[in-house]
Amino acid sequence: MTFRFDNSYARDLEGFYVDWPAAPVPAPRLLRLNRPLAEELGLDPDLLEREGAEIFSGRCLPEGAHPLAQVYAGHQFGGFSPQLGDGRALLIGEITDRAGRRRDLQLKGSGRTPFSRGADGKAALGPVLREYLVGEAMHGLGIPTTRALAAVTTGEPLLRQEGERPGAILTRVAASHIRVGTFQFFAARSDIDRVRRLADYAIARHYPELASAPEPYLAFYEAVAEAQAQLVARWMLVGFIHGVMNTDNMTISGETIDYGPCAFMEGYDPGTVFSSIDLQGRYAYGNQPFILAWNLARLGEALLPLLDADAVRAADKANSVLETVGARYQGHWMAGMRAKLGLAGAEEGDAQLAEDLLEAMRGQRADWTLTFRRLADAVTDAGTLRPLFRDAAALEAWLPRWRARLAPDAAERMRATNPIYIARNHRVEEALAAAHAGDLAPFDRLLEVLADPFSERADRELFAVPAPEGFDDSYRTFCGT
Ligand code: AMP
Ligand code: MG
Numbered sequence: 317m318t319f320r321f322d323n324s325y326a327r328d329l330e331g332f333y334v335d336w337p338a339a340p341v342p343a344p345r346l347l348r349l350n351r352p353l354a355e356e357l358g359l360d361p362d363l364l365e366r367e368g369a370e371i372f373s374g375r376c377l378p379e380g381a382h383p384l385a386q387v388y389a390g391h392q393f394g395g396f397s398p399q400l401g402d403g404r405a406l407l408i409g410e411i412t413d414r415a416g417r418r419r420d421l422q423l424k425g426s427g428r429t430p431f432s433r434g435a436d437g438k439a440a441l442g443p444v445l446r447e448y449l450v451g452e453a454m455h456g457l458g459i460p461t462t463r464a465l466a467a468v469t470t471g472e473p474l475l476r477q478e479g480e481r482p483g484a485i486l487t488r489v490a491a492s493h494i495r496v497g498t499f500q501f502f503a504a505r506s507d508i509d510r511v512r513r514l515a516d517y518a519i520a521r522h523y524p525e526l527a528s529a530p531e532p533y534l535a536f537y538e539a540v541a542e543a544q545a546q547l548v549a550r551w552m553l554v555g556f557i558h559g560v561m562n563t564d565n566m567t568i569s570g571e572t573i574d575y576g577p578c579a580f581m582e583g584y585d586p587g588t589v590f591s592s593i594d595l596q597g598r599y600a601y602g603n604q605p606f607i608l609a610w611n612l613a614r615l616g617e618a619l620l621p622l623l624d625a626d627a628v629r630a631a632d633k634a635n636s637v638l639e640t641v642g643a644r645y646q647g648h649w650m651a652g653m654r655a656k657l658g659l660a661g662a663e664e665g666d667a668q669l670a671e672d673l674l675e676a677m678r679g680q681r682a683d684w685t686l687t688f689r690r691l692a693d694a695v696t697d698a699g700t701l702r703p704l705f706r707d708a709a710a711l712e713a714w715l716p717r718w719r720a721r722l723a724p725d726a727a728e729r730m731r732a733t734n735p736i737y738i739a740r741n742h743r744v745e746e747a748l749a750a751a752h753a754g755d756l757a758p759f760d761r762l763l764e765v766l767a768d769p770f771s772e773r774a775d776r777e778l779f780a781v782p783a784p785e786g787f788d789d790s791y792r793t794f795c796g797t
Contacts, residue, residue: 319359321380321409324418325492328517331510332498333384338374338406339427339437341483343471345369347441347756348448350465353489357413357465364466372466372487374406374426381409385429389504390497390564391614393598398504400497400564401431404439407493418521420493421465425485438474440481441467442748443796445759447486447575449747453739453766454572459550460543461572462490482752491571494518496615497564503618512622518568531633533622538637541612543570545641548608549648552601553656554738555581555684559591559793561599561607563614577793580738582782583681584674590741592792605649609641655733656688657718658695658726669717676710683782685738689772692730695722735769737776741791742783 326333346368351361370376377383385402392400405424413419424447425439448464455461470483494514502510512533519526519536529535547570551558558565559577567573577591586602594600599607616634624630646667653670654662677687682704690701698715702708723729739762747759765779772780783791 319378319380319409319411319421321378321382321411322418323380323382323409324517324521325386325407325410325420326382326384329513332514333386333407334430335383336385336406336429337383338377338423341373341375341470341472341485344373344375344485345469345471346372347467347469347484348464348759350448350452350463353463353465356415357411357419357489359411368466369468372423372468373470373485374408374423377408383408383423385431386493386498387431387501388495388497388564389501390495390562391500391611392562392564393594393596396500396504397564398501399431399433400501402429403432403435404429404437405488417491420488420490422488422490422493423485424488425470425483436474438470438472438483439485439796440474440476441469441484441752442481443576443794444484444486445748445751446744446796447488449744449759449763449766450575450578450739451488451572452763453769454556456767456769457550457554457735457738459554459556459572460491460547460570462488465489490567490573491569492518492521492567493573494521494568495564495573496566496568496611496618497562498568499615499618500563503621508621511618515619515622522569531623533619534633534637537616537619537623537634538640540568540570540615541637541641542644543568544608544612545644546570546648547572548604549645549652551604552649553652554735555584555601557581557588557590557599557601558604559589559594559599560795561604561611563611566611576795579741579791579793580685582683582685582740582788584677584684584687586678588788590788590791590793592794605642605645608645609638612641613638652733656691656730657721658692658723658730659721660723660726663721666721669714669721672714673711673718676705676714680705680707685735686780686782688730688734689736689780691718692727692734695719695727695730731772732770736772737765737769737779739766740779740781740783742787743779 354361383406387401389398390400406426408421428437444467451463466487468485472483473480474483523539526535565574579590581588588601589597620630623633694701747762750758
């Protein structure tokens with residue numbers, strides 16, 4: 317199998333990683349291969365079906381692979397950790413896909429590295445399949461994301477809090493794995509030369525048009541702010557809660573990365589938190605836009621020495637970008653919300669109209685996904701929408717105001733932008749529990765539904781149904797460690 321690796325990170329960024337091999341595994345088995353993604357990458361899926369267990373377990377790396385663990389730092393729940401890095405993952409190389417895009421291939425769960433900090437460097441089957449599912453769900457929704465190419469089991473049992481779990485490895489594909497925290501690692505060590513080298517590399521890889529800008533590093537900061545503002549707006553529009561928006565989990569490319577305790581919100585409540593470790597609700601649904609700006613401020617700090625030789629002018633420049641983050645986010649959110657609501661053009665009062673719907677949903681347990689989906693029916697008849705609300709009085713008052721703003725083909729347009737199927741927590745858990753018991757059929761079925769989340773079909777009716785009452789109140793997600 318020819319992977320045609322071209323490992324620019326290893327070549328250009330010495331000192332940003334350590335060469336490291338995957339740990340031996342006793343009995344690797346290819347559990348799932350993402351055939352469409354393999355094809356997109358220019359790889360032969362049939363060959364991968366045969367040789368994937370060896371390759372994706374790290375046992376037998378293809379020619380040209382260069383396994384390495386990347387270093388990074390990061391603010392975790394607001395506190396700075398100067399020394400993080402790939403503690404359970406290895407970048408094995410970069411390949412150019414059919415569309416000419418450079419993509420990282422990473423093994424996640426491949427064993428201890430110098431950055432494992434006391435943990436085992438391994439991944440259990442449940443979290444691997446969860447990342448696979450949710451990443452593909454995001455891709456199906458058209459949201460920038462890392463993706464799963466393969467899942468293997470290693471044949472090695474792991475001890476986890478819940479008991480013994482099968483060990484597994486996820487092969488992850490990303491535009492790159494450069495994080496806000498990668499910049500912070502060198503900035504915290506006052507290694508300005510390396511911060512600059514990383515910025516030059518990131519510009520060349522992700523924003524090549526900026527290399528000739530009058531102030532390339534300022535333009536780069538602005539481009540990352542724009543990409544992340546757009547990303548978080550898109551999360552919010554589908555009710556996605558990342559769950560651990562630490563700066564080491566925010567990419568420079570603007571892709572969603574690190575699906576640990578993430579989940580989709582069902583009943584609308586801005587305070588929704590599922591992560592078992594997020595006791596303060598720092599990463600609650602409604603906080604995500606603020607954390608976006610907070611994290612971008614940390615990136616700005618790391619880039620300061622590149623923005624201007626004069627510290628005051630550098631801070632002014634960073635602030636000039638940071639001040640735009642709220643408006644950038646709001647602009648993307650509002651554009652997306654207009655599409656979700658099927659509005660004609662753009663008018664002053666649209667933000668208020670949207671806010672008033674959210675207000676009518678709040679405290680009603682109105683399901684985020686279904687409310688927007690059934691709103692398309694309500695263009696003519698609110699019969700399918702009303703039952704989603706405990707008390708629909710506020711909704712009834714809102715509907716005529718909304719109807720007065722509708723685009724001519726609103727219902728059709730709304731159904732193309734408001735999904736009917738999301739990765740509902742009880743469905744994800746059901747699929748993972750079955751997989752743990754050796755039955756991958758529910759996982760496959762859910763994956764198939766999530767790949768096509770906008771077309772409603774009678775035989776998929778059950779996947780649109782919210783969790784039983786009370787399920788989400790006690791539902792907790794974990795980081796996968
Ligand atoms: P996360 O917030 O889950 O992305 O992980 C934060 C840090 O913890 C990263 O540097 C990971 O590499 C590391 N980490 C997480 N789980 C493990 C594990 N099982 N073994 C070693 N390191 C881990
Ligand atoms: Mg992470």
